Amino acid sequence: MILDIVFQDEYFVAVNKPAGMLVHRSWLDKHETQFVMQTLRDQIGQHVFPLHRLDRPTSGVLIFALSSGVASQVMPMFANHEMVKTYHAIVRGWIEEAGRLDYALKVELDKIADKHASQEKEAQEAITDYHTLAKAEIPYSTGKFPTTRYCLMELKPLTGRKHQLRRHMAHLRHPIVGDTTHGDGKHNKLFREVYDSHRLLLHASSLEFVHPFTNQTVLIKAKVDDTWQKICDEFAWQMPE
Secondary structure: OOOOEEEEOOOEEEEEEOOOOEOOOOHHHOOOOOEHHHHHHHHHOOOOEEOOOOOOOOEEEEEEEOOHHHHHHHHHHHHOOOOEEEEEEEEEOOOOOOEEEEOOEOOOOOOOOOOOOOOOOOOEOOEEEEEEEEEEEEOOOOOOOOOEEEEEEEEEEOOOOOOHHHHHHHHOOOOEOOOOOOOOHHHHHHHHHHHOOOOOOEEEEEEEEEOOOOOOEEEEEOOOOHHHHHHHHHHOOOOOO
């Protein structure tokens, strides 16, 4: 497999991570054979150091440092939210107004990996800006109405909690399509059967930051995959450039 490299200089390399691909090896997924880190290392012939994470089902911009020294200098930029991340998502229903959701999230513990972790942790601050880019109403029923509504959202997380965007959209009662953990099975099934979409429809479209070594503003973008583009074509939606 060849990864799509969307940015590279002497300090960083960024790829458009495919949906469903793990970032690095995990003892929880022993049967998996392809990982972004190892594939990218082999592709460019040098070690890469992760600076942030994308959930396995999420696609889009994923950036690595090309040395451990660069990684240790840049990690605080992510911790201090100096990296502006923009995501797009396809969600159930129509959201009429832009807004900011300030809704704290309890730490989601993994049954196996976190079995010894404290269950009593306080909820952590979590903030997401959201606004609707496009709407669609399709002639398929998922309940009491003969049609079903969806919209294309732009999401900007101002904090970085686990599954923040998925949990925040579910809290707004507009779950992301394809989310098997926080979403709605009826809508996931409809998209599988009608649009052949077997993925979480959440994409990290861009990452913007001031380059710590050149002081230039860097904007890295990643396009959506064919599955997503076909849905946009079907709904007559235009993804932002």
